[in-house]
Amino acid sequence: MHARGNLITLKLIILPGLIFLFGCSEKRSDERHKYSIYTMADDYKEHISQVNDLSSGKLDPVKNGVRTYPKQIWYDLIVRDGFYYRLERKTNYFLKYAVQNNRYTPVDSVFLTEMSYFDNYQWVHPDSLFLVSFDRKLSRLEYARVNVKTMKAETGNIPVALPKSPFNSMSVGFSMLRKDKFFLGYTYHAITARDFTTADTVYVDVLTYPGLKVIKTIKDARSAYPGGANTAQPNTFTDQNGDFYFLACPGIALGNRPEKPTSLYRIKKDEDKLDSTFYWNISESIKNHGYGLWDIGNGKAILRSERKDLFTGFEDHYKVPHIEFYVLDLAKKTSKKLDLPLDKGTSRQCVLLENGIVYLSINSESGNYIWIYNPKDETLTKGLQVKDDIDYILRIEKLYDDIP
Template sequence: MAKNRACHNFLLLITSFCLLSACSPRSDKQQPVDDFSASFSFYNLNKTGPNNFILTDRLDSLSQQREASIPSATFNREFILKGRSFFQLNYKTNQFVRYDLSERNTLAAWDSISLGKIGDVEHFIWKENTDTLMLFTVLRDQGSIGFMHIIDTKSMTLLQQQKLPLPKSISAGYDQLNIGVVNYDHEKLWVGYSYSKYLADGDYTTSDSMYFSTINMQTLSLKSTHSDARSTYPGGINTVQSYAAKNENGDLYFMSCPGIALGNKLDAPTAIFRKKKGDDALDPNYMINISQQIGNHAYGFWYLGNQQAIIRSEQKDKYTDFSNHHSTYQFEYYLVDLDNGTLHKLALPLDKGTRKENVIVDGDMVYFAIDDKDDNHAVWSYSIKSKKIQKTLTLSKSVDFIVRMDRIK
């Protein structure tokens, strides 16, 4: 596995959530019973004992909640959620596994398919709001090859598996491909990526430009490639955290992530870019330079609707280096106006944890799962209309990190 992937995951290794014992899919194929109307789930890394899920029917109360145990497998926080099914690549076996919430409130392996040796999962999208999953991976030990896998997740059938016609390298030494943002529209696949190179053990940096290729899905031929030197590392690994979204008009917005936890090219700005619907190149007149406004890098982008978004930023004066980046209470949340580029800091407690999927938009309310300096592991709400911020619920003190808060649709 690539060293930059190892750096990405280092922040949470202290809680040992990535390496548990092996598990195989259920053999009876009996559909799990849905006996609890949970609407949301928390994935918690605990101070002692195994990591777990907390299931709840609402985010402003824990009046109904249940705990779901983690399967004894190489299950980790990098998963894809649809309905009550969790999809994840088992890196030890190269099996793509579907887990379902069972009648015993455990996450049981339901079915799996073999994808072969395909490297690291970098990105996923659902094809046209169906159960067809498009999964993008990079195999780095054979020259950094990008792959696309199209999977029917209902029947767990591999429909298509192809190499992507992306360059193996752009310049000397920068030979580690990072796929960070993908868009699919009318048989046209648009991929945003960058390249990294190793500097030393556990250290790397990223090329000074972003690259965007348009691929014909019928022929898998490369139609065009554009570069943009305004920033680097477009998007990020979205099985861990969100970095892109479409607005109501179908325009795609995404954040570049050159900070220490992803691109590790600190002189490049974290910024928000736009690809207008139907275009292959970025809008050359659009860029919200986040680093210029707040003096820091950011990770995480969540669209609220009506040209508003949330970003989650670090504070470089509070951490020493990557070794304590995840454990420092430093992360702030900003409301971004995507039309005029203004940022407004929300009056929320400082958070810890380098990269977390911990923001949910539910109508007028935006919910944040925050681990604060007083060892509170709580959900806070922000009303888009009234601007009111308040704490809505608190989890157990046994929690160390709430690394995910997901909607179970």
């Protein structure tokens, strides 16, 4: 383990085609907006729009938003307290941005010695971000703990069991901190030039925190691939009672073990084991695989599910409208499909809960809208319309945590 951080306040950062000279800054956006909407246009250019209302109106991200760079970030853009965070893969710099003067502007950075990507992040403190990445070349699981106020980082390795033949890679599907214990859900991959698959078992390690020493490994063979890359889409949540739920996603788009069922697991508050009284075979309930899980309160959750009869394989999974949304009743283990247009995009941060109202972004053949779902009366209405030349609404989220 070693630490590395910023030792100077003025920095010169050189990225491909761009040079940044900046000092540490806590200046956020020029005006405090409530929501961030991150979109990709049909020419693959990406934009950030900051708005105050998701319930009505029209939005043209190309005209009224700000361009991000490099050309494609896709989805791994973290939003917190008015700032944006991402890793520049070619340089290993973890960058902090704000929208200032109608520009997506870097305000600080930290060099992460050997991390060129990450597939999972977790806020372990309001100012501390924990990133996890598997390095295939060196075959080790790396972490970085970044203080986003000071932009200093500590990096090191996590001592979990590394992949062995026939597996040559691994993914961390979730990380969760509970007091002095750190939970890590992961899977192993067998990756070739033509195909990939994953192990047929759910793996969860319980580690000490902050020491990151393995206490025990939990295995469950009823499903595979616990969680998923939460930079793209969440598959876990902690409910109002403190119980932690995670989705195991063996479908084609994530685990590519479609013979296994999408399953929902629970780790109860103050326990460090799978809850033996709770297991839900989601595939049996909805007759398909699911990806994406969001808590909407009162024992209910939203699930995205693929319609396997509407796409031909992984190659067109992201671009064919084939995604449905279900409301899950966790106590009754029942599901109800929402009457929404078919959505596209394999993984998106597309559900937001505010004051008991659920906002869902839908990229459909009938247009791009933020839909509004009221769980109390189960009504669905159209909200904000996003211009049609936008291919994907990649992320909708609150800019500040103090929004209820």
